Amino acid sequence: MIGRRMTAVALYGSLTVLSVLWLVPVAAAFVISVIPIEQTRLGWWKSGFADLTIDNYRRAWEQGLSQYALNSFVISVGSVAMTLVVGALASYAFARMDFRFKRTTFFLLITTMIVPVQMILIPLLPWLRTLGLSGGHQQFLGIVLVHTAFGAGWAIFMMYSFFAEVPEELLEAARLDGARHLDLLRHVVLPLTLPGLVSFAIIDFVFVWNDLLLGLSLLDRNHQPITVGLANLQAPHLAQEDLVAAGSIMAVLPPLVLFAVLNRYYVRGLFAGGVKG
Structure with a gap:
């Protein structure tokens, strides 16, 4: 003792x-x-x-951090929403449907988690130009698609276990009432797996919000995220530690607020994913 x-x-x-x-x-x-x-x-x-x-915060905000923050919100919310939709649909298919090459496809999607973004960064540039996603506000769609492609494997990896643990009896009862696959997903599976979805959404939001490499490489100055804006606050020949510190605190607040608001779902999701039965 x-x-x-x-x-x-x-x-x-x-x-x-x-x-x-x-x-x-x-x-x-x-x-x-x-x-x-x-x-x-x-x-x-x-x-x-x-x-x-609080003058440091005002100056940092007026030196362009406000636009960078707005860009980050557009990119992060769009990426998380699209990744959740793709991940939920794919996870339901892998967990509750039978089709050819199911295991092979699942394996290939999961392996995208180990592909470093630096490996395909250079090919991404001509691809986005060919698709018309390298100029104007279309850049937001382009980087959202890239984040979705890299986040889909993580989404399927995390959501699959939650979707697979939904009792088959509930799904069978809904099928007897005439429910189709989309009805089962929307009315039965998603409400029961909400903690898992929220857990992934928080993790993915933090990942996308903190991204620097893709935002710096794929976007022009008017569409870059707050991580690039923080780097731009530091002048080459003038140290601005006060502005960088103020910008850093403002940049870290949205993920912290998101976690604080959704904390109870996040904790339930961790326990639900770690305890079976």
């Missing part, structure tokens, strides 16, 4: 220390974001309440 208690104390103590260490750079970024640049160079840890200001 004493040994278990000591193990628990050591485990939680270690996790607490690691959490505090992880929070140090986050706290430093927040403090730098609310003090003048002069105070930052003297030492952010020496600042007091008299030095606090």
Whole structure:
């Protein structure tokens, strides 16, 4: 009994220390974001309440971060929505339908998870130009399709287990009432697997929101996401730690808010995916 208690104390103590260490750079970024640049160079840890200001946030927002943030919302929401639709339809087919080459197709889709985006980045550029998705607002559709292609494998991998665990008796009862596959998916399967869908949506949103490489390579300056905007806040010959810190805090807020709002579904999804029966 004493040994278990000591193990628990050591485990939680270690996790607490690691959490505090992880929070140090986050706290430093927040403090730098609310003090003048002069105070930052003297030492952010020496600042007091008299030095606090929100001017850094206003300046970062006015220097173009607002447009970058809007672009990120368009890209992230569009990518997550399309990936969820494709993933849900494919997962239902693999979990509840029989067709030729089912296992082979499933294997090929899952293997897309291990394909690095850098491998096909160069071929993507002429493909998007050929499809007319390399100019204007069509660029949003182009990058959404790319994120969907890379996220579909993850979606199927995560959703398949949730769809497969739906009791067959419920589906059979709905079929007796005349329900077709789309009716089963919409009225029976999706409501029962909502925690799993939300769990994937949160993970995919964070992944797309934090993407830098695709946004930098496939989009022009007027359509690039907030990650590129943060890099642009840092002038080549002028250090703007205050603006970069303020922009970083604003960039991390949407995923945090999303997780806080949908946290209960996320936790239920993790338990549902990890416990069977």
